[in-house]
Structure formats: structure tokens, C-alpha cells
Amino acid sequence: MESEHSEEKTVPPTANADKELESGDGGSSDAPSVSPAKVLRKIDMHLMAPLWVVFVFGFLDRINLGNVAVLGIIQELNLQGNAFNIALQVFFVPYILLDIPSNIILKNFTPSTWISLLTFMWGVASMCQGFVKNNAGLIACRFFIGVFEAGFVPGCAYLMAMYYKRHEFQKRFSLFWVAGLVAGAFGGLLAYALDHMGGLGGYTGWRWIFIIEGLLSIVLAVPAKFLIADWPEQAKFLTEEEKRYVQTRSSQDVGGGARMDRLDGQAWKRIMSDWKIYVGSLIYIGITVSGYATALFIPSIVNSLGYSGIESQIHSIPIWIVAAVVTMMVSYLTDRLKHRFGFVVFGVVFASIGYIILLCQGPPDAGLPPRVRYMAVFFVTTGTYIVQPVTIVWMANNLGGHYKRAIGLAIQVGFGNIGGIIASNIFVRTDAPRYFVGYGVALGMMIFCGFMSLVFAVGLVRENRLRAEGKRDDRLQLDESILGNMGDDDPRFRFSL
Template structure:
């Protein structure tokens, strides 16, 4: 499809025909008729199925469990910021930028193992793979509470990055295989908002656990890691039995309901190709689509302010003259407001079936917050209010970006690779974020806020390019379809092409 830009209608038809017979794994769809691909309205083929009831069942069985999983994953990832307030740096004698170094080593394996982890998800059932990852990152978090040196902290952070790398993209990928694009945003935002809930709960828990300082000879920051890691380990055993697999594999849907779920997704994005092998060749083929590359920068730009806030907000709040317990408590309200704005924008985005405008609005809110933090240094109340804007805007825009990009991809291969690429490449921004806020720049953190503003601009630019690109692609397909360029392809052949289907129109 991409090789034919600018060609006349007859040559376009020839190119499409060649794609259908290509040996490539991602494009070589099985031309045997799909059992539910007889065209028409999928609802008419399942008159005994209540779609709303099925969707409610999916809502209850898929999303809440993944929310618990990611809440604990994000909590175990960023609770080091709460631990820092309770004396971690002093007890481990961290000097200079050693604390920032301990933060950054998490992102190295986290970035490198995103795509391999999503590939493994096709070989292990989601409930097995995700619960295993959960147990391991809970165990490593627990062990983090027993470190006595900078080296020990770096080692635990590295392995935490290894085992957490498979969680976020796998969850987004799994959700995408259950929901139609028009109904996905609320679910994505609710799932992604686990990060804001984790930030809020993290502050509340830390304020309570911090009072255990000295019990059994352990400082309060050690108890934060030990207790939160233990809870994660115990929860992993429960989630092993409650995490849902792909629609083709679950036991809580009847056979007819499974076929219905597959049919509705088939009509929306085409054949899932769940059981086709994911090879190096098929991975590289996905990257020939320019939109995949742009998708990484869309997320990358907002990761910098997101992690800048997550890791350093407690320190910034403490620098405003607050004590340890009060700092933890004051860190909670911005996260709560971020959750609220994320759900409002997600609901409106699904209702209006628009994505780009609902990326720009919260991004503007975030930008306003960081500009205030950059320019105002003598008004504690205004600075604290700016933290609300920074958190609300950043964490409301991010789930829309990931959902927009992810659900515009059709089929297991393109979604598995595309999601892992976007999240993996995007998290390189975490490396930048942790070195943007250095101790020597406290309390104004002018370089840190400036870097956040610059990367918000990068995200806005990437999102604009993606919006213009998919809009142009939709118009191009409209024009070629009017010329009859695709008349030689059957309905079933088109559906097996996923988002490369000439009848497919991207969400904007």
C-alpha cells in the first residue's frame, strides 16, 4: 500500500494484487474464507446476542484486573521517590547524581525488552506471562528494601526494569484485542489512569508506612519497599486466576459469544491473525510504515514530563517548605485531579470519535503548568497549583495518544510490534527525565522544567504529523476507491489486511 503513492488507479490495482500474493508473514493473509466474513452487519448474524451485555461482561473481566496489575507495577516503579523523602539518599550515602543514576538504570532494560516481551506474549498466555512478571517485580521491590549500598540499589533497579518491561505494552495490546476503536478510549484511559491512582495511593501509603520508621530496626523508606513489594507478590497469585487471555481462549464466554466478539472486531479492524508466527521479517515489515516511527515520538515527548513529575514531585513539594509526612499527603491531590481529567477527556473523545483535539487540549494544560513552574519561584501556592496542571495535562493526554495509535493498527502483529515500539522508544524519555532534575538545580529546577517544555513541543509536533498523515491517507483511499482501484479484492481479502485494508479509515 505504501509503495503505490502517487500512482494511477490501474497501477494501484496491480500493486494491491501483488501485496495480496506477497510471501511476507504480515501481508500473506490466509485466503481461505473466514467463518464470520460473509459481510453485512455482524449484529444480524448473532440475533441472540445482546452486545451491550457482552461488552459489560468484558468490562468486568478484562480491564479492572489489568488496572490492579499496572497500579502495583507503577507503584513499585516510582515509590523510590517517596522513599527518597524518608532518607534513602542519606542512609545509602548517595552523593552527586547517584540517585539519578539509580533511576536511569531502570529504563535501559525497560526500553530494550519491550518488543521481545510482547513477542513472548504470543507464546505464553497473558494470565501466565503477566502474573509471572508481577510476582518478579514485586519480589525485586521487596528486596530493594534490604539494599545497603549504591551498587545494590542500582542492581535492583536494573532487574526491576527487566521484569516490568513486558507489562505495560502487553496490557495495552491485550485490551486492543477486545474492544472496537470507537469504544476503546474510556477503557484505555481508565487502565492508564492506574498510574495516577498509583501516584495518589503511593503518597497516602508512604505517609502511613513512614510512621513505621525504626520498627524492627528498619527505616521508614525500607518498609515502603518491603510492604508494597509483598502486597504485589501476594496479588500476583490472585491475578494468575483472574487475568483474561485473548477472546479466542477465555472460558467465561460461550462459543457463540466468542464468535460474536471476533466478528465485531473483524468488522472494525479486520482479521486478528492471532496464531500467525511473529518473525524477525514480519517485525521489520511493520517498521516500513512511517506511521509506526511517528507513533514512538508522539509518546516519547510526553514521557519526559510524565516521569519528571512522577519521580520528582515529592522532592519539589518538600522544597516548598513542607515536612516529610505533609509532603506525602500534598502529593496526592494532583494525581486525583489527573485521574478525573483523564476520564472526562476519554469519555468525550469516544463520544465525539475524535482523538487529536483531545490530545492538544490536555497537552496545553500541561504546558501551562510547566511554564508557571519555570517562571515563578516566589509564590508557593501558585507553584503547587502549577503541579496540578502539569500532572493533569500530561497524564490525561498520554492514554489518548497510546490508544489513538494502538487502535489504528489492525491485527496481532502490527499491534504487538507497534505498541511495544511506541512504549519502548517512548520510555527513552525516562532516561532524559531522571537527569533533567539534578540536585544542584534545586529548588528552581530551571533546566528540568525547560527540558519538559521542549519535549512537550516534540510530542505536539509528532501528533500533528500523525494527524495530518492519517487524514491524508483517508482522503487518498477515498479517491482511489471512487476510481474502483480496489474492486479486484474480495471483502474477506480486504479484512485480512488489517489497517492496510483500502476500505479502512483511521481515527483522527
């Protein structure tokens, strides 16, 4: 991965932290011989690379039920009415409820151990889907996949936020998020290949998709334990000087202070009364409806355009590839410009255009040509995946302190995944091929995402202005035991658009 600097530089001793931040080096007199570019490369290699690979296979296990929807599972398990949609949405119940407990455990655990354990267990649950005999067995498997995947995304966001400065973070997190897009494309291709194993061992093709993809996660869990980086202060791949450097630059990046290393009653009160967490969660609900609609139903949507089940898998691949490329381009620009809000608005508008086209497509035999409808699916998917990773990083950028970040991100991702329950219920097979309810609700939620993003941006600007005018400086007179555990309530913290 490309580093933040085109060439390695030695960080000089300095007495002016603000100038160091402006230069982008984030240096410290405690680490006079540290090369920022070298440190970033080390972090990218030991943190980003293994998490990216794990997310590819985790996302495969999450969405493969959507892949097999057009490959015979509904007929073989005799899924009547909304039974398939119930199997989809049961995943989200534990996924929403267990995000916060998982991140609290992660704070007091070795991340490599916790993440690799989750990977192993969701692999087992996913593989078991290949052996189910009825709808009840499928629902049970989906429930346990939700249990074990619950803490993965917020945990990764939390862990990454402890290593990267705010405007280094977006392109790393977007690269991480692109793993889901790669899984979408790879999942369609893999499903196409594995479906040809139908009959082997007496199992139909869709069963082999679950078995092989779950087995891949189980196998991956073992090396993950040894490859994933732990907390910066525990990182074995960093020297002692480099560890101090990482901690110093993180503190300087947010304007000083902003620690929350104790989870006491006062800390809980600060976390649970923070308006940013709730507005950020509403933003995420708005976008996750489309996120899961595309992840779970793209094969079905493409199938509704007139393609066969296998052709739908193949035609899904270019959609994911284009979305991945655009997502990475946007992530580079949003870090380069040190701005998030405008890109959220752009993605919302772009996806909304796609939904409007799909809503106005008309009947299959007299409406818009299939190629225009197919183009609209590109618009929806690309716009959605521009917005989704930016909203998580935007939240992480504006939460200060270990516990504030851990719990805040868990609330956002957990509460926001209510959007997955909504998506699971609005795309019903009986509404095919027009999916009028699905497209209409998804468009409404997309607009809601844009509106709440505006509320979030206005609130951040206002709070920064109050702090610049010294209207929060009374907090600096508090006892150090309180001031040192305030998170981003510390008036020295500055929020980022």
C-alpha cells in the first residue's frame, strides 16, 4: 500500500506539535530516529493485509445466502412465503445486539486472538448451512453467523483507528471495505464454479457453496492469529521508539487530550449522551438498507432483468468491480482533501439516480431496455459503497479515547444494521421483477442518510466554533482524573468534516 509520504524522512526533534501536525509527520522529540513512511508500511503490512483477507471470507459467508437464492435452495428446502427473507434477517438480531459487548471484550483482549476466534466460529456456522434439511436449520445457522460476525467490523474499525491519524484512515478503511466488494464479485464467480460440484457426495451445488466457503474461513482462522496486529503498545513488529511515535502522533492529531481509558459510570454517561453517536447511527441505518440490498439481492435483481441464475452470478461481477474501483478513488480524495461530508452527499445523489431509474423502469416488455436497468444497478451499488465506509470513518474521526471509540463505533455499526433487517423485508420475491417497494424504501432511506449527514456536519461546525471561542474552556479547570477521561468532550479536541 502506498504510504503517506513519497520518501522516507527522519522526524527531527521539535517543540511545536502543531507544526508537526501541519507537516503531516506527526513527529515527536521522543522518537528522533523514526521514519514515518517506514512505520506506516509496517502497520499496513501487519494490520491492513490480514484484516482485509479475513473480511473477504467473512463477507462471503455473510452474503452467500443471496448467491444461492437463484441456485435451487428455495425449492429444495421448500421455503414458502417469506421464509427466505426470515432466514436473511435473523442474522441481524445478534449482529445488532452483540456489537457493543464484543468491542468491550476486544478492549480487554488480544485482538489477534479474539478476531481469529470469531473467524473460526462463523466459518463453522456457515459450513453447517450446507447440511441443513429444512428452514429451521437454516435459520439457526444464520443466527450463529450473526453472533460471531457481530464484533468483526466495529472491532476492526476500532483497532485501525488506534494506529492511523484521522486523514490517513479513510483510504485504509475503504481498502478494508473493498474486501466486501471483492467478496461480492468473487462470491458470484465462486458460486458459479462450486455450483458445478452438484451431485458430488450426494449434495446439490448450493450446498457445496456453503461447505467450501465456510471451510475457507475455518482454515484462515489459524494463520490470522499469528498475522493480525494487536494494540499499538503491544505491537511486536514495532520498536519501542516506533510505539511511542504512534501514540504521540495519535494524541497530537486530535489537538491533545481526548483520552478515555476508564469505563466508569461517568464515562458511560458521556458516551450514551453524545448526540454524535445517535446521529451517526441514523446516517448508517440510511445507507445500510442499500448496502444489504445490493449485497444480498444483486443476483436476484440481475435475474429479474431476464438473465438465468448462473448468468446472474456472472453479470454481478462487473458491478462489484466498478464499485470497488470508484470506492478506492473516493477514499484517496477524501483523505487528500481532509473532508468527508461532501463525498457522502455525492454518493447519496449518485445512488438515488439509480433508484429513480429502477422505479421508473416500467414493465419488462414495454419499459426501459435491460441495459439501462443494468446501468442503474451500477449507479446504486457504486453510490452506496462510496458512502458506507466514509460514514464509519467520519464517526471514528470524531470520537476521542479508547472506550469512546470502541463503544461509539459498536453502537453505530450495530444500531445501523437495523438497515439489514429493513432490506431483508422489502425485497420480496413476489414483487419481482419491478421490486417497487424495495426500490422505493431504499431511495427514501438514502435521502434520509443525506439529511442526517447534513445534521451531523452542522453540529460539528457549531461545536468547533464554540471551542475556538473558548466557550468550553471551563472543562480545563476540572480535576485531572476527570479531564483525562473525557474523550472528545475535552475542549482541546477538534472535530473533522
